[in-house]
Amino acid sequence: MSEANTEQELIVSRQILSINQTFSTGPVMGRFLIELRDNKRIMALRCSANGRYLLPPREVDAMSVTEGDEWIEVGPGGTLREYDVVYYASPDPLTGETRDVPYVIGWVNLDGVEGIAPLWHLVEADDISKIKTGARVEAIFAEKRSGTMEDIKHFKLIEEEA
Template sequence: TLGTLDGMSAFSSGRLKVEGDMGLLMKATQFFKKYSPPKAAPVVTVEDIFGTMESRVNPDGVKGIAANYGYVITGTGGGEWTVSVKDGTVKVLKGLHTPKVTTTISAKDWVAITLGTLDGMSAFSSGRLKVEGDMGLLTKATRFFKKYTPPGPEGAEEEKQDELIRIKQILSIPQRFATGPVMGKFLKAFKNKKIMANKCPKCGRLQLPPREVCAECRVRATDWVEVGPEGVITICDIAYYASPDPLSGESRETPYIAAHFLLDGCKGHETLWHELKPSDIKKAKKGARVRPVWNEERIGAITDIKYFEIID
């Protein structure tokens, strides 16, 4: 994010891992403007608050006032000050000089009141701010000064950074996955428009799609049986949400029907999940007879079956 580590280098070294569409991730580099880290919080001191008062005088606020205001600031960074107001001018003096009203408060609370994070009246009511003398004069002091602006961090300067070089590149990483002997035999049969299930030698149960081991008996299912290709719908769902196709990454056209088909020769839950022909949505119902529609070019993949269609 700060530009001190190259993203591609992090990916190549394994420090950055990606799952999913790499092409989409590359586009994400253009989503946002440059990140600017937050600046360090300014250090506000009681000394600075009193030191800037003369430059922050509000002429209308001090008009007609002639009095000395004493401040006793306790705790770390505290001290004693006198704000002398006379003839429309303000002088800030160290120490107490015959004040007509004196405010006593901790350094922490004085800074908070100045910054607006602590209400002065609340501090007075709770006893955190104490007043001796003419309370009426003190209420007028709230109009004496313009808003205090905290100083910036010491030595704070905008660091000039070299513009990063951007290289727009789409990575294509071809990948191949082994289907294994069982699923491989099932998919290979699609090239010849055959649907094969394997059979458990112990319970006789068919598995479609086939699995190497019977899910109930936990023994290897080594026998093969051709089923279908026709069958019936057992369960069907109409999808209206445009979820991405897991094989292509593209959003599917909606609505579409995902269904479980009980092919001839199978029974119970020995069903094959696939899609139903989009134009058959209105005719879809449990028990409807279906048949597969094969693609002309078959490569030994589940997509060799384009979809199932209802037999009128």
């Protein structure tokens, strides 16, 4: 680089680049989303090859590399397996909006699941310091549902009686 650069103004070009997308849901994820929307039911897909539950249901179970073959209703209650308390205000890549912090994302093993198949979602509590591994939570459904993961608003911490 020439020495002139030390004095030169460096122009940067600011561009917002986006391309509208239409994501297919397919028959598997699609069925899961329809059940959320129409019936407020959380449906897991079980693979008989290894007994694994898929949540959310996907085309193929990565471990047995087979398709799931049995739909089973699970939840809405569950147990928190792991969680992250997020203090860093990252933008929602779908909307560009920045969330209020702190918020909690959790991996919830729903009642009725055999084995481990945690569903990833927001966890809310009046006092987030009470959110712990092993805590009981329950799915709270949105009033207006449109066939997306946001049809579950979040999982709500169930406060244990002291």
